Amino acid sequence: EVFFCPAADLTKTYYCAEMDPKGRVLDYACTYPRKFDYDWRFRTLKVKTARTAKGYAVEGSVSVAELKELGLDLRRFGLGAFRADYDGKEQLVAWYSKMPPGPGEPDFHRPCMMETAALAAAEPLCAEAKDWKFSAALSDEFDGAALDRGKWDDWCRTFQGRMDRRQPLDQCSAGFIYSPKNVSIENGELTMTARKLDDSEKTARNAYLCYAPYSSSIVKSVRKQAYGYFEIRAKTMKACINNAFWLYDALDDEPRVRYTPGDVSEEIDIFEQCNRPDSRGKVPDCTRTYFNTIHFYCTPYLEGLVNYRKYEPKDLGCRDVQRHAATKLDFDLCDDYHTYGFLWTPEKLVWYLDGKVTWERTNDFFHRPMHVTFTTEFFPGWFGLPADSELPAKYRVDYVRVWECPPPRNTALVPRMKIEPDGYDWFERHDKILKYGRETNPEIVFIGDSITHFWAGRDTIGGEFALPRWKKAFGKYRTLNLGYGWDRTGNVLWRLDHGEMDGVDPKLVVIHIGGNNYSTTKHYQGNTSEEVAEAILAIAAKAHEKAPKAKVVVMGVFPFGEQPSSPHRIKALATGSDAWSCPTTTKARYFHVWAKTAFVKTVVSVLNVLPGLKGRFTHNLRRTWSERFLRQFLPTT
Numbered sequence: 001e002v003f004f005c006p007a008a009d010l011t012k013t014y015y016c017a018e019m020d021p022k023g024r025v026l027d028y029a030c031t032y033p034r035k036f037d038y039d040w041r042f043r044t045l046k047v048k049t050a051r052t053a054k055g056y057a058v059e060g061s062v063s064v065a066e067l068k069e070l071g072l073d074l075r076r077f078g079l080g081a082f083r084a085d086y087d088g089k090e091q092l093v094a095w096y097s098k099m100p101p102g103p104g105e106p107d108f109h110r111p112c113m114m115e116t117a118a119l120a121a122a123e124p125l126c127a128e129a130k131d132w133k134f135s136a137a138l139s140d141e142f143d144g145a146a147l148d149r150g151k152w153d154d155w156c157r158t159f160q161g162r163m164d165r166r167q168p169l170d171q172c173s174a175g176f177i178y179s180p181k182n183v184s185i186e187n188g189e190l191t192m193t194a195r196k197l198d199d200s201e202k203t204a205r206n207a208y209l210c211y212a213p214y215s216s217s218i219v220k221s222v223r224k225q226a227y228g229y230f231e232i233r234a235k236t237m238k239a240c241i242n243n244a245f246w247l248y249d250a251l252d253d254e255p256r257v258r259y260t261p262g263d264v265s266e267e268i269d270i271f272e273q274c275n276r277p278d279s280r281g282k283v284p285d286c287t288r289t290y291f292n293t294i295h296f297y298c299t300p301y302l303e304g305l306v307n308y309r310k311y312e313p314k315d316l317g318c319r320d321v322q323r324h325a326a327t328k329l330d331f332d333l334c335d336d337y338h339t340y341g342f343l344w345t346p347e348k349l350v351w352y353l354d355g356k357v358t359w360e361r362t363n364d365f366f367h368r369p370m371h372v373t374f375t376t377e378f379f380p381g382w383f384g385l386p387a388d389s390e391l392p393a394k395y396r397v398d399y400v401r402v403w404e405c406p407p408p409r410n411t412a413l414v415p416r417m418k419i420e421p422d423g424y425d426w427f428e429r430h431d432k433i434l435k436y437g438r439e440t441n442p443e444i445v446f447i448g449d450s451i452t453h454f455w456a457g458r459d460t461i462g463g464e465f466a467l468p469r470w471k472k473a474f475g476k477y478r479t480l481n482l483g484y485g486w487d488r489t490g491n492v493l494w495r496l497d498h499g500e501m502d503g504v505d506p507k508l509v510v511i512h513i514g515g516n517n518y519s520t521t522k523h524y525q526g527n528t529s530e531e532v533a534e535a536i537l538a539i540a541a542k543a544h545e546k547a548p549k550a551k552v553v554v555m556g557v558f559p560f561g562e563q564p565s566s567p568h569r570i571k572a573l574a575t576g577s578d579a580w581s582c583p584t585t586t587k588a589r590y591f592h593v594w595a596k597t598a599f600v601k602t603v604v605s606v607l608n609v610l611p612g613l614k615g616r617f618t619h620n621l622r623r624t625w626s627e628r629f630l631r632q633f634l635p636t637t
Contacts, residue, residue, distance in 0.1 A: 001016065001017070001018045001019075001080070001081070001082040001083075001108065002016070002017050002019075002060065002079070002080065002081055002082075003015070003016045003030075003078070003079065003080030003081075003108070003109075003114070004016075004062070004067060004070065004072060004077065004078075004079065005072075005077060005078030005079065005080065005114055006070065006071040006072050006073070006077060006078070007078060008077070008078030008079075008111065008114045008115070008116050009078070009111045009114075010032035010078070010109070010110075010111045010114065011032070012071065013029055013030070013031050014029070014030055014031075014032075014078065015027075015028075015029050015030075015040070015042065015070055016028055016029070016030055016080075017042060017045055017060060017062075019047050019049070019058050019060055020049075020058070021049045021050075021051055021056040021057075021058055022049065023047055023048075023049045025045065025047055026038075027040070027041055027042045027045060028040055030109060032109065032111075033109065034107075034109050042062055042066065043066055044061075044062055044063040044065075044066045045060060045061070045062050046060065046061045046062075047059070047060045048060075064119070067119075074118065074119040074123070075118050075119075075122040075123065075399075075401075076116060076117075076118055076233065076398065076399070077116075077117055077118075078114040078115070078116065078117070079114065079115050079116070079117035080108055080113055080114050080115070081097075081115070082095065082096065082097045082108050082113075083095070083096040083097075084096075097113060116188065122134075122399075122401055124229050124231055124341070124401065124403055125231060125339055125341055125352065125354075125355040126229050126231070126341055126343050126350075126352060126355075128229070128343060129228075129229035129343065129403045129405075132228070132229065132403040132404055132405060132406065133403060133404045133406075134401070134402075134403055134404075135225060135228065135402040135403060135404050137151065137223045138151070138221055138223055138225055138230075138372055138400070138402040139399075139400060139401045139402050140152070140190070140399065140400050141188070141399045142185050142188055142189055142190045142397065142398070142399065143188050144185060145185065146184075146185055147183060147184075147185055147190070147219070150222065151221060151222055151223070152219050152220065152221060152222065153219070153220050153221075153222060154180040154183040154217070154218065154219050155178065155180050155218070156178070156218055156220060159178070159218065160177060160178055161175065161176050161177035161178050161216070162175060162176060162377060162378070163175050174214075174378055174380035174385060175213075175214065175378075176194075176214035176215060176216045176377065176378045177197075177214075177215055177216070178215075178216055178217060178218045178375075179201075179215045179216070179217070181215075182194070182195070182215060182216060182217035182376075183217050183218075183219055186396075188398070189396045189397060189398050190219065190374070190396070190397040190400075191394050191395070191396055191397075192216075192217035192219065192374060192375075192376050192394065192395040192396075192397070193216075193217060193376075193392050193393070193394050193395075194214065194215070194216045194217065194237065194239065194241045194376040194378070194386075194391065194392065194393050194394075194395075195214070195215050195216075195391050195392035195393075196213055196214060196215070196388070196391055196392075197213050197214065197215050201215065214378050216241075216375070216376045216377060216378065217374075217375070217376050217395075218373070218374070218375045218376075219373070219374045219375075220248070220371045220372070220373045220374075221371045221372040221373070223371075224249070224369030224370055224371055225369055225370070225372075225402065225404065226344075226366075226367060226368060226369040226370070227344050227345055227346060227367075227404070227405035227407075228344055228402055228403055228404050228405045229341065229342070229343050229344070229402070229403045229405070230247070230270060230341065230342045230344070230372065230400075230401075230402050231339060231340065231341040231342075231352075231400070231401050231402070232245055232339070232340050232397055232398070232399065232400045232401070233337055233338070233339050233340075233397070233398040233399055234337065234338065234340065234395065234396060234397045234398060235334065235336065235337045235338075235395075235396045235398075236273055236275060236333055236334050236395055237275060237334060237376065237390075237393035237394060237395050238275055238276060238332075238334040238335075238390070238393065239275065239276050239386045239390035239391065239393035240274055240275075240276040240277060240278055240279060240383055240384050240385060240386040240387070240390065241274065241376055241377065241378060241383070241386055241390075241393055242272055242273070242274055242375075242376065242377040242378070242379050242382070242383055243271075243272070243273050243274070243275075243375075243376055243395045244269060244271065244272045244273075244373075244374065244375045244376075244377065245269075245270045245271050245340055245373075245374055246267060246268060246269045246270055246271075246272075246373050246374075246375070247267070247268040247270065247342075247344075247370040247371065247372060247373065248265075248266075248267050248268075248370055248371050248373050249265060249266045249267075249368055249369065249370045249371070264296060264297060264311075264417070264418065264427070265295075265296075265297040266295070266296060266297075266365060266366055266368060266370065267294070267295035267296075267297070267370075268293075268294055268295075268342070268344070268349070268366060268370070269291065269292060269293040269294070269295070270292065270340060270341075270342040270351065271290060271291060271292060271340050271351070271353075272291040272293065273289070273290060273291060273333055274286050274287060274289075274379070274383035274384075275287055275332055275333060275334035276386065276387075276390060277384065278383065278384020278385060279384065279385055279386055279387035279390075280384060280385060282380075282384060283380075283381065283382065283383065283384045286382070286383050287332065288328065288329045288330070288331070288332060288333075289326050289327065289328055289329065290326070290327040290329060290333070290353055290358055291324070291325070291326050292324070292325045292326075292327075292351040292358060292359045293323060293324045293325075294313075294323045294324075294349070294361075294365065294366070295323070296311045296313075296316075296365050297311070311427065313364060315431070316364070316417075316427070316430065316498055317430075317434055317498035317499030317500075317502075318362075318364045318498060319362075320361050320362045320364065322361060325351070325358060325359035327353070327358045327359070337396075337398060338353065338354055339352075339353075339354050339355065340352065340353060341353075341355070344363070344366065344405065345363065345405050346363060346367065346405075346408050346414045347362070347363055348360060348361070348362060348363050349361050349362075349363050349366070364494075364498070365417060367414065367416050367417075368523070372400065372402065374395070374397060376393075376395050410527070410531045410534055410535065411490065411524075411525065411527060411531070412488065412489045412490060412517050412527045412531045412532055412534065412535035413489070413490065413493070413531075413534065413535050413538055414490045414493075415490055415493040415494035415497055416488070416490035416491055416493075416494050417491070417494055418491070419486070419487075419488065419490075419491065419523050419524055420486040420516075420521060420523055420524070421486075422450075422485045422486045423458070423485070424458055424459070424485060426484060429461070429484060430495065430498075430500070432461055433461055433480070433482060433495075433500050434499050434500065436461055436462075436463070436480065437480050437500065437501070437502075437503070437504050438502075438503045438504065440462075440463065440478050440480065441478065441504055441505060442462070442477075442478045442479055442480035442504055442506050443477045443478045443479070443506055443507050443508065443635050444474060444477050444478070444479045444480070444506055444507065444508045444509075444510065444634070444635070445479075445480045445482060445501065445504065445506045445508070445509045445510070445543075445547070445550075446462075446479065446480070446481050446482060446483060446510045446512075447482045447483070447492055447496075447509065447510065447511045447512075447513060447539065447543065448482070448483040448484075448487075448492075448510075448511065448512040448513050449483060449484060449485065449486065449487045449488075449512075449513055449515060449516055450483065450484075450485035450486060450487075451483070451512060451515075451558065451621070451622070452481060452482070452483025452512060453481065453483030453484055453485050453487075454483070454485065455467075455469065455470055455481070455483065455622050456470040456479075456481040456483075457470070458485075460481070461480060461481045461482075462474075462478075462479035462480055462481040463478075463479065466479075466481075469622065469623075473622075473626040473627075473630075474626070474634075477634070477635065480504065480506070482495065482500055482501075486516055487513070487516065488513075488514075488516045488517045488524065488527075489513055489514055489517055489527075489532060489535035489536060489538075489539060490535070492513050492539050493535070493538065493539060493542065496539070496542050496543070496546065497542075501543065501546035501547060502546070504546075504547065505547065505549065505550075506547050506550045507549070507550055507551065507635040508550055508551050508553065508633055508634065508635055509543045509547055509550045509551070509552045509553070510553045510555070510630065510633075511536070511539060511540060511543060511552065511553065511554045511555065512554075512555035512557075512558070513536060513539060513557075514532040514535070514536055514557040514572075514575060515557050515558060515560060515568070515572065517531070517532045517535070518532070518567070518568050518571045518572070519568075528571070529571045529572075529574035529575040532557065532571070532575050533575045536554065536557075536575070540552055540554050551633055553630070553633050555625075556572070556573075556575070557571075557572040557575045558572065558621065559572035559573050560572070
């Protein structure tokens with residue numbers, strides 16, 4: 001006997017097939033308790049049987065399509081499987097089932113006799129991710145006896161809770177502290193509890209940190225991932241407490257204050273929800289609302305303690321300025337299990353609820369790996385506080401399943417914000433350029449990395465505050481220096497997409513970028529010469545689009561490396577040839593020159609004469625660049 005149940009608790013109609021070694025079949029539909037519809041039949045059921053000298057075999061099959069039509073979620077459904085053996089005279093010998101059927105006539109039509117099952121590999125609800133690679137390291141069915149420590153942490157040293165900073169230390173009323181005691185595996189689910197601290201936990205330290213009087217829970221993945229489809233099935237708390245499923249990059253066990261100024265902390269809230277109104281009646285009712293949010297913080301930043309600055313999309317020149325969606329629902333999310341999903345690609349972010357899109361936006365920010373995180377938090381100022389009768393409350397996660405997004409064909413073409421730490425504030429420079437460019441309407445725009453950036457000076461973008469060497473070369477022109485230390489081609493594409501050449505009408509655009517693309521770091525996998533060449537072509541095309549009247553001068557990538565056999569030097573020299581061999585019909589419109597011959601040979605000869613003297617080499621390179629090469633393209637009027 002095999003029972004297929006859309007709900008393991010038998011609250012929905014289920015479908016049964018009884019088969020024997022003679023090939024006889026009894027199939028029917030049933031509604032609990034024991035309301036049989038013997039007129040119903042499986043449409044695709046096939047049965048094969050065989051008798052042998054030692055036993056028998058019964059094999060049945062039903063199409064996946066029919067099971068889906070019957071309402072089964074094949075990633076999780078109820079299954080009853082029972083067997084009765086008889087002797088040759090059809091006298092019962094033994095029953096095989098999950099539980100003993102008991103004396104007398106056996107009754108398997110009970111919820112306790114059902115198992116929870118899944119058909120082979122789980123499929124995501126998101127159609128776009130169906131062929132993606134399953135990420136076992138970030139996925140969990142929570143079927144073990146305890147939390148898998150190889151995958152999850154239930155404690156975070158840099159995020160121990162949230163203080164109620166508005167209250168005097170002796171009157172804390174809304175702070176909470178995370179405790180591993182609130183995290184458990186129960187009945188095949190991750191169970192996260194929120195409660196009031198008991199007397200033994202009300203220590204002087206907790207009071208001093210303003211964590212009293214609540215205790216809550218956090219679970220974060222050990223591993224990080226960038227891009228993918230993230231899905232959970234969960235039942236949230238019936239309480240005025242924030243239940244959250246989110247991605248976060250700042251949960252490593254190191255204080256965020258160690259990060260350099262200008263670094264960032266990224267956060268994607270796949271969902272936040274509160275399922276009961278504020279017990280005090282002080283804040284608006286947020287129940288029946290599905291919240292999706294993105295956050296982008298400037299560091300130093302430490303959750304709950306230090307929040308240096310939060311960027312809004314409009315601050316960074318984004319055309320899509322929305323960072324928050326609140327979908328109104330006509331049902332309570334806490335009354336049942338729901339499937340929550342999030343699609344993250346280099347191009348877009350998409351939020352799902354039970355397979356339906358609730359919000360979609362352009363991916364302007366998020367390209368760094370992040371932790372998968374679950375939390376239960378008390379938010380007195382946003383959601384309110386629970387009544388004591390609502391506690392303890394439990395947030396139950398049935399499973400988390402993650403798929404990996406295929407890598408971009410060419411990462412050099414992916415628009416990216418800051419990637420590497422450096423000795424300046426990347427975002428502050430971007431802010432200045434957005435303002436300065438429109439105010440000065442420059443005649444010459446320089447686009448590049450540190451060679452261009454520090455030519456004018458670390459803290460300047462051209463003009464009267466530039467260094468003397470810059471003024472000597474370009475002092476009689478209005479200039480805009482779009483050079484950024486450590487930038488790669490993707491950074492330039494992002495900056496041009498976010499306003500750095502909007503509203504300007506230069507006569508000349510000079511591009512030198514790509515040298516950093518060859519470097520592999522913990523933040524970036526290096527590119528080939530072909531990939532860099534394609535990205536430089538894209539930058540040149542975009543510059544031409546932004547300034548159609550300007551001459552666009554594209555420099556060959558300067559071939560650093562002390563020895564002719566240096567991989568950097570070989571890739572840089574190859575990039576010029578690769579760019580010219582790229583199939584494009586529009587190249588002639590915006591290329592006035594690719595400095596791949598005389599000037600690059602000059603650079604190589606300087607390298608051969610001055611190996612290891614980087615500072616002197618860079619100085620000579622810039623002088624040669626301006627005096628021997630760029631002079632012929634400078635505006636005459």
